[in-house]
Amino acid sequence: MSTQGLIGRDQELGVLAGLIDQVTDSGAAIVVLGDPGIGKSSLLRAAADHGRAVGLRVLAATGIEAEAHLPYAGLHHLLRPVLSAMNRLPATQGGALSTTFGMSDGPPPEPFMIALATLNLLTDVAAERPVLLVADDVQWLDQPAQDVLTFLARRLSSDPCVLIGAVRKGHDIAFAAAGLPELDLRRLDETCARDLLARHAAGLSYADTERILREAAGNPLALVELPLALRAAADAGMEAPRRPSR
Numbered sequence: 001m002s003t004q005g006l007i008g009r010d011q012e013l014g015v016l017a018g019l020i021d022q023v024t025d026s027g028a029a030i031v032v033l034g035d036p037g038i039g040k041s042s043l044l045r046a047a048a049d050h051g052r053a054v055g056l057r058v059l060a061a062t063g064i065e066a067e068a069h070l071p072y073a074g075l076h077h078l079l080r081p082v083l084s085a086m087n088r089l090p091a092t093q094g095g096a097l098s099t100t101f102g103m104s105d106g107p108p109p110e111p112f113m114i115a116l117a118t119l120n121l122l123t124d125v126a127a128e129r130p131v132l133l134v135a136d137d138v139q140w141l142d143q144p145a146q147d148v149l150t151f152l153a154r155r156l157s158s159d160p161c162v163l164i165g166a167v168r169k170g171h172d173i174a175f176a177a178a179g180l181p182e183l184d185l186r187r188l189d190e191t192c193a194r195d196l197l198a199r200h201a202a203g204l205s206y207a208d209t210e211r212i213l214r215e216a217a218g219n220p221l222a223l224v225e226l227p228l229a230l231r232a233a234a235d236a237g238m239e240a241p242r243r244p245s246r
Contacts, residue, residue, distance in 0.1 A: 006042055007199070007220075008192030015183055016047040019162050020054065023130045029153035029163040031176050034185035037221025040166040043185065044134050047164055051132035056162075057082075057125065058132045063140030074145030075118065076101050078133065082125045086117075089124070093117035111144065115151040122152070123159045130160035139171035150175045187218025196220060201227030 006013065012032075019028045034040045044060075051058045061078035083101070086094045096109035096117045122131055135141070135149055153163050153175065167176045176182075188196065193213055197204075200223065204212070208230060216222035 006039070006046055007196045008188045009039065009043060009046075009185075012043055012183055012185060013046055013050075016043070016164060017050055019164075020047065020051050020056065020132060023056065023132070023160045023162050027126075027156035027159045027161045027163075028181075029156055029165070030181045030183055031178075032164060032166040032183045032185065033169055033176065034166070035169050035187075035219070037219045038185045038187065039220045040168075040185060041136055042220070044136050044164060044166055048132065048134050051134075051162075056130045056132040058134060060134040060136070061141070061145075063135070063137035065140050068140055068142050071142055071144045072100050072114070072148075074135075074141035075114075075148050078135065078145075079118065079121065082121065085121055085125050089117060089120055093120055097121065111147060114144075115148045118148050119152055119155055122156075122161055126159055126161045131162070133161065133163040135163070135165040138165045138167045138175050139173050146173060146175055150178050153178060153180055188220060188223075189218065193218050193223055196223045197227070200224045204230075 016030070019030060022028075032040050032043060048058045048060060059078050059081060061074050063074060067073045079097075083097070083103075086097050088094075089097070093113065093116060095104065095106065096113040098104040099106040099109055100114050122133070125131060133152070138146060138149065141149070149163070149165060153165070156163060165175055167173065187193075190213070193216065197209065197212060197216075201209075201212070204227060208227075212223065212226045212230065216226055
C-alpha cells in the first residue's frame, strides 16, 4: 500500500493492506480507533485507494451528526452505487431494501430483514468483484445503519468483502464493542511529528517549532493546523494559539 501523503503510519497501513490483499481467500472486518485529529480519515482514504488499485469495488460512507436522526441514511449512502443489484435478491429481501429507501411503498420492514438483505446484496456483488466497505465516523451514523454494519462485520469472513470502520475514542457504540479486531491509532512519535510539521510549516522559527510540537503532542491534525493558526494570529497581532480542542 502506498504511504504517500502519510507519515508514521506504515505499520497501520500494512495491517489494512494485508486484509485487502487476502480478500479473495477470506473476508474480514476491523475497527480503527483513535482520538480526534489522529488521522483515521486519512488512513481510511489510503486504504480505499489501495483497494481500488488492486481491483476492489470500494463502497464508502461517512457519519455526519446532522443526519444521525435519519434512519438508514448512512446505509443508503453506502449502498447507493450497487442498489441496482437489488433485483437479484429474493423478493422479500429486495422489497425490504426498496421500502427502507423509499423506492417502493409498504410497511416498515423488520430490522433483521434489512440487515440480511444488505448482507446478501453485498455478497452477491462481491461474488463478481471483491468489495471494500469503508465507513468513517461510525459513531455519527444513524443507529439503524450502525446496527447493520455490526451485523455485517460479524458475518463477512467467508465472502470476498472487507469492512473497515473508524470510530472516535470515547464513543461506546455496539460496532466498537462487537469483538472485532482493533487498530488503535496512537500519536506520532517525535521524529514523525517533526517530519510532518516540516512538510506543512517550513520556515518556522525554532521557538515556534518547539512550541507547536509541545502543544500538538503528536496529533497530526494539530501539527497541520497550529502553524496556520499561529500565522493568522501573528498577522492579527494576537496571542499565539494552542492546540485545537476538537
